[in-house]
Amino acid sequence: MTASVRLPALAALVLVVFAGGALARSAPTRSWGEEKCHRYRQASEDALRRQGREGLSADFLAAHERFIAGGCTGPERICPRSQREIDLSNVLTVRAMNAGMASTFLPWACP
Secondary structure, three states: HHHHHHHHHHHHHHHHHHHHHHHHHHHHOHHHHHHHHHHHHHHHHHHHHHHOOOOOOHHHHHHHHHHOOOOOOOOOEOOOOOOOOOOOHHHHHHHHHOOOOOHOOOOOOOO
């Protein structure tokens, strides 16, 4: 490689390293609990957009919204009762597990 080729390549590498470092420093950091809730909120919004709210009771939706608004830390224990609520809880369970969350994170519990 000639000096005329190496210099632009080196300059590009330096730019990438410094820009990457600046981006890493400027990115907000979340705790794992906050990150899990962020991922769960996104999954919930996506699932509701796709599935809709038909067949989901007002109590179910309100409890679920409280769980998310509270940082996904509980103490909400939500019991899906209708088939649509069960379907949504199943989708969110799979999405949570695929996102690296333990099943104990989820708010589903029936007496």
